[in-house]
Amino acid sequence: MATADARPRRRADAERSIARIVSAARQCLGADPDARIDDIARAAGVGRMTLYGHFPSRAELVEAALVDALRAGEQTLAAVDLTGDARDAVTRLLESSWSLVAESSALLSAAQNALPPARILELHPGPVQRFEELLRRGQDQGVFRTDLPMTWLVGVVHHVLNGAAEEVHAGRVEPADAGRMIVATVRPMLAFASSPTGGV
Missing domain, CATH: 1.10.10 (Arc Repressor Mutant, subunit A)
Structure with a gap:
């Protein structure tokens, strides 16, 4: 005994x-x-x-590795200055988020192969909540669009980040260019839309 x-x-x-x-x-x-x-x-x-x-299972191991990486990344994202103009804050957050994605692009690729996309998004509660709060502040400031659901906007940003990781991993995009390209893609997408077909 x-x-x-x-x-x-x-x-x-x-x-x-x-x-x-x-x-x-x-x-x-x-x-x-x-x-x-x-x-x-x-x-x-x-x-x-x-x-x-x-x-x-492999999926459980991959998920544990991803959770551990996200926990470490959360410490970095929590230190990002999100004060002031929401557009500038989004740029800073995207650049910091991208640096984490760039460091673990292969790990994210493994997660995408082993886990459903919805599960990967569920594992990002801190980053998702932080981004949602920033988007709502930008909406209150009148600089971010309100004509699309919040879940859609967050999902699009999530896919842009992961898509960039895939492009870098495949060698089609240089890591040094990815952050700029992400910001250039996401900021216009978030911009306040004065009509269903246009923006200001």
């Missing part, structure tokens, strides 16, 4: 093992979105059985 001291030690060992696996998954999938489970297990210093004991 296990002693009371043994159980906490096993839990601590399991937590350390999970942390190593998630860290290895971030590293391996960040370098190659098609990285094999064997490669991730080897990088984590564990066997396949141990890895599958914590993450029964």
Whole structure:
């Protein structure tokens, strides 16, 4: 029968093992979105059985790696200055968001291959909420459009960021150009529309 001291030690060992696996998954999938489970297990210093004991499917492991990356990214985004004109704040937020996407484009590609798009969006509650609040402020300032649903606007921005990551990963867009292109795409899309066919 296990002693009371043994159980906490096993839990601590399991937590350390999970942390190593998630860290290895971030590293391996960040370098190659098609990285094999064997490669991730080897990088984590564990066997396949141990890895599958914590993450029964590839999708669960990819999701854990993405959540861990998003948690780290949230700290960066929380430091972005969103005061002042909402248009300038959106530019700063997009540039910071893009830098995070650029750093983990391969990981995002792995997530897109393993997880439904809706699930990926669900895993971004902090960034999504921050962007929604900024858009509403811009709408109150009269600089952002109000003729389209908020969920649509946020979804379009999400797809632009992920699409840019795919283009960079495929070598069709230089990483140094992606931030500028994202801002040039998103800001006009968000601009206040004076009519269904035009803007100001």
